[in-house]
Amino acid sequence: MSTPIPATPADPDGLAEIADAVVRLGEQLRTVTADTLVEAVIRxxxxxxxxxxxxxxxxxxHDTFRTLxxxxxxARQADALQYRVGSGPCVDALLEDSVHRSGDLAHDARWPEYGARVARELGVRSALAYRLILVPDPDLIAALNLYSDVPDAFDDQTEWAGTMLATHAAWAVSTALAQERAENLEVALRSNREIGTAIGVLMTQHKLTRRQAHELLRLASQDSNRKMAEIATEVVDTGQLSMPRRPGRPAPGARGD
Structure with a gap:
C-alpha cells in the first residue's frame, strides 16, 4: 500500500516530499511486467x-474513446458518461491538450450536463484530468483521469504532483500499446501462415487455383460464422474442408464448365 503524499502547503520541503514519492513510484513501476504497467500506474x-x-x-x-x-x-462509469455526452474534464483534456480540474462538478458551468449527472448518478464531486504525451502516434491520444467523491478534493499541490505522475502514465500507456500492437501483428502473421498453408493443401488435393482455394476458405468462414484463420487451421490439421452446402454450389474441387 502506497503512502499518500502529504497535502501540505506548497513549500520547498513539501515539493521535495512529492518528488521523492514520485521517484519511488518510478522505481516500483520498473519491477512490473509490461502487461500490468497501466494498471500499476493508475493504482x-x-x-x-x-x-x-x-x-x-x-x-x-479515430474519434473513438476507450477506457484502457x-x-x-x-471510474469506468464516470469515463463512459463523458463519452456519451461528448464533454467533461477528460474529454476536454484530450481534445484541448490541457489539464482540467473541478472541485464542484455538480455546479461547474464548463460541463453542465456531465457535471450534474456524474454527481447525481455516481456521487463523483471532483475531477482532475491530464492529457498524456505519448510516443509519437498521429492517430492516438490519451489522458489520465482522477476522480473523488469529496468536493474540492484536488488542490494546486496535488495538480503539480499529478503532472509528474502523468509522465509515468504516458510511458506506461506507450509501452502497453506497443506490446498490444506487437501481439496483434504476431497473431496476424500466424493467421496468414495458416491460411497460406491451407490454400496449398486445397490446391494440391482438389487441383484448384490459388484464387479458387482462397474463395472456398472465405465461403466456409462466412457460412460457419468462424474466422478464416480458424478454418485454415482445421484444414491444415485434418486435410479436410467442412462447409455447409448451398443449393447449386459445387463441392470442393469441382470445376464449372
Whole structure:
C-alpha cells in the first residue's frame, strides 16, 4: 500500500516530499511486467495523490474513446458518461491538450450536463484530468483521469504532483500499446501462415487455383460464422474442408464448365 503524499502547503520541503514519492513510484513501476504497467500506474495514482479516490486512463483513436484501464467500476462509469455526452474534464483534456480540474462538478458551468449527472448518478464531486504525451502516434491520444467523491478534493499541490505522475502514465500507456500492437501483428502473421498453408493443401488435393482455394476458405468462414484463420487451421490439421452446402454450389474441387 502506497503512502499518500502529504497535502501540505506548497513549500520547498513539501515539493521535495512529492518528488521523492514520485521517484519511488518510478522505481516500483520498473519491477512490473509490461502487461500490468497501466494498471500499476493508475493504482498508484489513486493511492498516492491526495484526494484521489479512483483513477483511469482514456485513449482516443479515430474519434473513438476507450477506457484502457480503471481502478474500479465507478471510474469506468464516470469515463463512459463523458463519452456519451461528448464533454467533461477528460474529454476536454484530450481534445484541448490541457489539464482540467473541478472541485464542484455538480455546479461547474464548463460541463453542465456531465457535471450534474456524474454527481447525481455516481456521487463523483471532483475531477482532475491530464492529457498524456505519448510516443509519437498521429492517430492516438490519451489522458489520465482522477476522480473523488469529496468536493474540492484536488488542490494546486496535488495538480503539480499529478503532472509528474502523468509522465509515468504516458510511458506506461506507450509501452502497453506497443506490446498490444506487437501481439496483434504476431497473431496476424500466424493467421496468414495458416491460411497460406491451407490454400496449398486445397490446391494440391482438389487441383484448384490459388484464387479458387482462397474463395472456398472465405465461403466456409462466412457460412460457419468462424474466422478464416480458424478454418485454415482445421484444414491444415485434418486435410479436410467442412462447409455447409448451398443449393447449386459445387463441392470442393469441382470445376464449372
Amino acid at each position: 498508484q495514482a489513486a493511492e498516492t495523490l491526495p484526494g484521489a479516490r479512483w483513477a483511469s486512463i482514456t485513449t482516443l483513436r 484501464a480503471a481502478t474500479g467500476e465507478k
